[in-house]
Amino acid sequence: xxxxxxxxxxxxxxTLAASAALAxxxxxxxxxxxxxxxxxxxxxxPILFNDHHVYSKPDKLRANRVLAAIVKGGTILVPLRSLFxxxxxxxxxxxxxxxxxxxxxxxxxxxxxxxPIVTINGEDRPLDVPPEMYKGALVxxxxxxxxxxxxxxxxxxxxxxxxxxxxxxxVATPEPATPTPAPAPIxxxxxxxxxxxxxxxxxxxxxxxxxxxxxxxxxxxxYNEISPGNRASGSYGIKGxxxxxxxxxxxxxxxxxxxxQYPHDSLLGVAGCTAGTANCSTVNGADPVYQYGAAGGCPxxxxxxxxxxxxxxxxxxxxxxxxYVPGFTATENDVDVHLGFxxxxxxxxxxxxxxxxxxxxxxxPNVSGVGFGAEKLPDxxxxxxxxxxxxxxxxISGNYTYPTSIYLPTDIxxxxxxxxxxxxxxxxxxxxxxGKSPLYIDAGYDGERFTGKTNxxxxxxxxxPFVGLGLHF
Numbered sequence: 001x002x003x004x005x006x007x008x009x010x011x012x013x014x015t016l017a018a019s020a021a022l023a024x025x026x027x028x029x030x031x032x033x034x035x036x037x038x039x040x041x042x043x044x045x046p047i048l049f050n051d052h053h054v055y056s057k058p059d060k061l062r063a064n065r066v067l068a069a070i071v072k073g074g075t076i077l078v079p080l081r082s083l084f085x086x087x088x089x090x091x092x093x094x095x096x097x098x099x100x101x102x103x104x105x106x107x108x109x110x111x112x113x114x115x116p117i118v119t120i121n122g123e124d125r126p127l128d129v130p131p132e133m134y135k136g137a138l139v140x141x142x143x144x145x146x147x148x149x150x151x152x153x154x155x156x157x158x159x160x161x162x163x164x165x166x167x168x169x170x171v172a173t174p175e176p177a178t179p180t181p182a183p184a185p186i187x188x189x190x191x192x193x194x195x196x197x198x199x200x201x202x203x204x205x206x207x208x209x210x211x212x213x214x215x216x217x218x219x220x221x222x223y224n225e226i227s228p229g230n231r232a233s234g235s236y237g238i239k240g241x242x243x244x245x246x247x248x249x250x251x252x253x254x255x256x257x258x259x260x261q262y263p264h265d266s267l268l269g270v271a272g273c274t275a276g277t278a279n280c281s282t283v284n285g286a287d288p289v290y291q292y293g294a295a296g297g298c299p300x301x302x303x304x305x306x307x308x309x310x311x312x313x314x315x316x317x318x319x320x321x322x323x324y325v326p327g328f329t330a331t332e333n334d335v336d337v338h339l340g341f342x343x344x345x346x347x348x349x350x351x352x353x354x355x356x357x358x359x360x361x362x363x364x365p366n367v368s369g370v371g372f373g374a375e376k377l378p379d380x381x382x383x384x385x386x387x388x389x390x391x392x393x394x395x396i397s398g399n400y401t402y403p404t405s406i407y408l409p410t411d412i413x414x415x416x417x418x419x420x421x422x423x424x425x426x427x428x429x430x431x432x433x434x435g436k437s438p439l440y441i442d443a444g445y446d447g448e449r450f451t452g453k454t455n456x457x458x459x460x461x462x463x464x465p466f467v468g469l470g471l472h473f
Contacts, residue, residue, distance in 0.1 A: 213470030266304025
C-alpha cells in the first residue's frame, strides 16, 4: 500500500514540474494543454527530457506509460535506448556479447550488461553501478548520458524528478565561394561549439526505511504478584517497521512482539501435605492448586502465597486476599502495533498504538487497550545509528472470572469482574551495519511498567537488556 501511494506522489511531482517547464517555454506553449503522460511504475522517478517525459520503446509494461528512472545503491539509473535515441544517436545491441554500441557524430559509447565500465570514444571509465535489465529495458547510470552525449543533468529533489536538457552543437555554415569580381570577400564567421558541461553529482534520494529484527533478552527481571524479582529465561522479541509516504506526509508502521518466561517459586509442589510434616509449615488442606483462607496457610513468607485478582472483595468477605499457589513456570506474550507521523529528522515520529497481552497462568484474562507515544527509528543506511521509543496506554483491561472453589464465598465463586492497568512501554537501542550485507547487529535495553487500577493484584515491571540480528531492505 505504501509503495503505490508513493508512486502517485511521484506522478504529482512530475506533472507539476512538466507544467512549470511548459510555462517557461513561451505564450504559445503555455496555452497548449498538458499531455497525459500516464503514471510511472511504482517506486520509480519520472524523467523530463527537453521538457517532455521519456517513454519506453517499446513500452512492455503498459501503453502510454512513462518508463522512469530508478535508484539503486544511491545511483540514478535511466533507460539507455529511450534517451540516446532522442539525442539523435543510433543504438545497436549485440546479444552474443550483451554489448550496446551507441554512436552519433562526434561520440561513441559502449556499455556491456552487468559490467561496471563505460567506454566513451575509446576511453574506459568506471561506473558505480553496472548496466542492467529492468522490466525489459536496459538501464544505465545517469552519468553515461551526461558524459557520453554532453547533456545537462539536474536533480529536482523536492519534486523527485530528473531533468535532462540536450542541445546539439550547431552545424557550421560553409564559407561561400569567393566571387571572381569581388575584390575583397568577407569570410562567414564559424560559430563556436558549446563546451560540454560538467555533469552534476548524482543525488541520493530519501530512503524509506524497512526492517525486521529478532532479539534475545539477556537475563530479564520480573516483579509482580507471583515473582518478587525472579530472573526470566528463554525470553525473546521480534520487531519490524516500514516507512511510506501518504498525501505529502511521511508515515511509519511498526510492530513489536515479546515473549517472557519466568518461574513462580514456592516451598511446596502440587501435591497437598499434612500439617506439621516437613516442609508443610504454610499449607493445609486437600486443594493443592489454588487454596484460600485457612486451607492455604496464608499470609506467609512463602513465595507460594499470592495476592489474587480482585482481592478487595475477598478481604471484605473472608478477611484475606491471598491464595497459595504451588510453583510453576509463567509465560507472558504481548504485541503492540504503532502508526506514526514524522515530525522531525532523523526519523522522529509521533503516533498512536494498540496493545494486547496474554497471560498463560492462573486464569488471568487477555488485556488490551490503545495509547499514544513517540519513537525514533534507526537510520540503517548509516554504519551506526540509535533508536528508541516511549508508548503510554492509559487503560488496558480484560474480564477475569474467579475460580469456582469451596474456599470462596458463594457470591464470589465463579463470578466475572474487570481487571485493568495503565501501561508504559519503552526501548532504546543501537544498530551496527555489517558492511555491504543487509544484516545488522541490534542491541539495547527495553522494559514495561504496569500500574494497577481496577481489581489489579499489584504493580508489575519487566526489564531486560537484549541483543539480536536485524535485516534491512
